[in-house]
Amino acid sequence: MEMEKKSEINGHAMSGSASTDQILEKSAQKSLGEKLMEFLRKNLLVILTVSGVLVGVGLGMMVRSMNLTKAQMTYFAFPGEMLLRMLKMIILPLVVCSLISGAASLDTRSLGKLGGIAVAYFLVTTLIASGIGVALAFIIKPGVGAGALNTNNLGLESVSSNKETTDSFLDLHVFLFFMLQYATDYKMIAVGNDSNGTTLYQKVPYGTETDGMNILGLVLFAMVFGVALRKLGDEGEELIRFFNAFNEATMVLVSWIMWYIPFGIMFLVGSKIVEMEDVVLLVTSLGKYIFASILGHVIHGGIILPLIYFGLTRKNPFSFLSGLITPFTTAFATCSSSATLPSMIKCVEENNGVDKRISRFILPIGATVNMDGAAIFQCIAAVFIAQLNNTELNAGQIFTILVTATASSVGAAGIPAGGIITIAIILEAIGLPTNDLSLMLAVDWIVDRTTTVVNVEGDALGAGILHHINQLEMKKQQQEGELVEVRVEAVANTQAEEETSPLVTHQTKALEAMPEAIESVL
Incomplete structure (x- = not known):
């Protein structure tokens, strides 16, 4: 009986093994379909977002031929405006809650160390970007031979700035401790009469509050508040848990908004194409400037930043960046680092496995102060305007451009065309007229797209580098403990x-x- 049982068992085993082979074959056949479905499921948002840009271009070209009125253009752009409003709505709770919970979850020593590394990374990369911008402007010489080009030729309105360089830097300090957008303006005040009885006036600067949210002030407040909550100890724990929960709820809202991004992007890109004036004239007139700016962004974003990431982490930077196609596409379409922040935080954490404490601490800061792409096009613009006015720049002026572009990019707003005001600061610093700024504004909608992509790429790679350094520190502490x-x-x-x-x-x-x-x- 035992033998029979054994043979039966063996027989079952044999038939079982045969059936398992069949099952394995079937699973192998299914796995290709399953893999394809899994790939689509994982990358559906990326595919839809990229498709949104392509469909938007086609839709824009088609609608452009219909010669819409200004009112009709506004209605056509409405779905895109909705996307921008949604993203801007989520920025305030996202920045405040993520920074408070991030600063509170890190102890003061590691916070200081990570903060120091982040500041060093931001400064070094922005200085390199400024250097690339100046070098390319002197090599390509976009302004040479374009002396006849002016705002009247292209039918552009003049853009003037009466702000002093000193005031711009003072405004930056006010930004740190103020929640609303702040700007210095001037008024003429009578100070007496001269000997002829003519009234004497003095130009006096005064602060004005402008519409908009000052992200830089919020960032500083949230960081300091997070550290203060940690110092409270047990008393601050409940409030820290509240901000953590608030933060997680905000990220859920972000995941919902991200599914609207492909639709919104389609109309954002389409409406821009519909609104375009005579593109051929602009590109032929300012083609060398556009080429120099985009080439600078390609060099910095495609070579320099990945090399810095590889040098510090010994990991493939392009596999890291491949998980961030959705935020890059959002950056390209919206031209806003701040608007890209929600999708960037989500993708960095989910696709690249960056620690939440690191990503939610560094990315809001980076979206506000790290503007590598902006530094490149600002430096090129400054040299371009100097060449346009046949002005030879000396070594002191070139150094001033580098330093001013690096320092003022910190205060540049993470919004479309936010860098144009910063160019005015650079021009004032080197003593050039600001009346050619409208040329920059005319093609800003082209250059600003690659600018924003490079800005957010620098933030993302910075988060990856800090995550790597943090992991090394944790391993070191574990080994010491063991x-x-x-x-x-x-x-x-x-x-x-x-x-x-x-x-x-x-x-x-x-x-x-x-x-x-x-x-x-x-």
Whole structure:
């Protein structure tokens, strides 16, 4: 009977193995379809977003031929405006809650260290970007031979700026401690009469509040508030948990908004194409400037930033960036670092596995202060306007452009055309007229797209670098902890069993000099 049972079992085993082979074959056949479905499921949003841009271009070209009125153009752009409004709506709670929870979850020492590394990374990359911008402007010389080009030729309105360089930097400090957008303006105040009885006036600067949200002030407040909550200890725990929950709820809202992004992007891109004036004239007139700016962005975003990431982490930067196609497409369509922030945080955490504490601490700061792409086109624009006015720049002026572009990019608003005002600061610093700024504004909608992509790429790679450094620190601390545990165990055993190993006796002698340590171990 036992033999029969065995044979039966073997028989079943044989038939079972045959059936398992069939199942494996079927699963192998299914796996190709399943893999395709899984790939589509994972990358559906990316495919839809990229498709949104392509369909938007086609739709824009088609609608452009219909010669819409201004009112009809506004209605056509409405779905795109809706996307921008949604993203801007979510920025305030996202920045405040993510920074408070991020700053509160990191201890003060690691916060200071990570913050220091982040600031160094932002400054170095922005300085490199400024250097690339100036170098390309001198190599390509976009303004040489274009002296006849002016705002009247292209039918552009003049853009003037009466702001002093000093005021711009003072405004930057006000931004740090103010929640609304702030700008310095001037008014003429009568200060008396001269000998002829003519009234004398003085130009006096005064602060004005402008519409809009000052993200830089919010960032500083949220960071300091998060540190203050951590210092409270147990009393601050409940509030920290509240902000953590608020943050998670905000990320759920972001995931919902992200499914509207492909539709909104389609109309954003389409409406821009419909609104375009005579593109051929602009591109032929300012083609070298556009080419120099986009080439600078390609060099910095495609070579320099990935090399910095690889040098510091020894990981493939392009596999890291491949998980961020949706935020890059959003950046390209919206031209806003701030509007791209929600999708960037989500993709960096989910696709690239970056620690939430790191991403939610560094990305809101980066979206506000790290503007590599802006620094490139601002430096090119400054040299372009100098060449346009046949002005030879000396070494001091070039150095001023580099430093001013790096420093003022911190205060540049993360909004479309936010860098144009910064160019005015650079021009004032080197003593050039600002009346040619309208040329920059005319093609800003082209250049601003690659600018924003490079800006957000710098933020994302910065988050990846900080995550890598943080992981190394954690491993180091774990290894040190394990060594302490091993030493404690070894000492305890030597005291109990009186072993005579030279290593153990050496350790014992060392501990005899510290009787308190032996007592604590035992």
